[in-house]
Amino acid sequence: MQRPDPPADTAVAVVFFRPTAEQVARIVERFAGRMTVLVYDNGGIPPDALARLQGAEGLTRLGEGRNRGIAAALNALAEAAVAAGYARLFLLDQDADATPETARRLGDALDRAAGAEPPPALVGPAPAPKPGHKAPIYPPRPGVPPREHLRPVEFLATSGSLVDLAAFAQVGPFREDFFIDAVDLEWCFRAWARGRSCWMDPGTAIPHSVGRGTIRARFLPVAMPDQPLFRMAVYVRNTAYGWRLPHVPARWKLKQAAYLPLQIGLYWSRHRFAPRVLARLLAALAQGLAGRLGRPADAPP
Structure with a gap:
């Protein structure tokens, strides 16, 4: 059975910080050669995994191997995607269990949300359970009705979210002075305040966790x-x-x-x-x- 083509207007953005070789291999195996992959190196990539990244089809590595924080990495990846002509960016961290099919389904969801008012800035998956970890909870946005089986939410985690890059330009970059935590929360609240919206697709789920337990x-x-x-x-x-x-x-x-x-x-x-x-x-x-x-x-x- 032939796999459906991934969305041509979407690039994948992955932030690596001290990943395992297995985590790097999973990204390469699932996305390289099927979608444009932009990787930001925040440091600690094993040498064998780094060599694999450098030889992967359609993959570009950014960063200097120094930990600049998640916000700076995401901003650099968004800038690179815009420069390359992409309209959407599928954000992942090294733990994300996602595929090109996940990106395609979220792209369909973003299309369904396009007629919402206010218009969408991003759409993300529902959090799937992960043993030993507390799944995040995305509170519903008061006063905004569901649309096309999608739920308006106050915020979503960046990892697993599909971002409309035109909306990103309107909302502005992630706050680099936050460095890491609450970066996504602040950006989504800012998106709502600037006339954009954030949506969760309950029909698409990926495991998501924060911390070590x-x-x-x-x-x-x-x-x-x-x-x-x-x-x-x-x-x-x-x-x-x-x-x-x-x-x-x-x-x-x-x-x-x-x-x-x-x-x-x-x-x-x-x-x-x-x-x-x-x-x-x-x-x-x-x-x-x-x-x-x-x-x-x-x-x-």
Whole structure:
């Protein structure tokens, strides 16, 4: 049976940071030779995997092997896709279990959303379960009705999303001073504020996870990703800074204001109430409230 052709107007964008050789091989095997693949090297690609990338058909590697953060990588990939004449960009991280068929189905979904008001900026898949990890939840956008079996959502993860590059130009680039966490959340809220919309296709699902596991409260129905300390600190900082942004809705700010102290407490508990952990998170909270962003001093190179 012949496989359907992938969309010709779409390039694939993948950000690599310390991937395994297997993760690199999966991207090459699934996409190289079928779609244009743009890869950003944020560092740590094994030498044998790097050689495989360099020999892959239709694959372009960007970046210098230094960790510039997810936002800077995504912006560079979007710029390269626009320069190459593509109208859409299928964003993936190294863990994403996606295929050209996923890109085609999301392209069909973006076409179905084209008549929505406000017009779409991106469409993404529903999160499929992944053992040992907490799947993300994408809250529905109040006041916007579903369309063509698609659901309007406040935000989606960048990985697995199909972005309309004309909308990307209107909304603006991802915030590089966020470096990594909440980059997608802030961009989607900005898209809604600038007259664009974000949609989830329940008929398309890929596994998605954050961190290295899940932290669960003992007596409350609360779960959160378990991440390295620098990641958790950046999340706290960027969340606190989001309270300063006018395009982030008050309903989301109130929810996070209640939830963030609980997350800090759970994370601190997981790390046996180590004073240095609490000090790092409280310092990050203060940085966010004061608007001191940028690359974290303890971010891996």
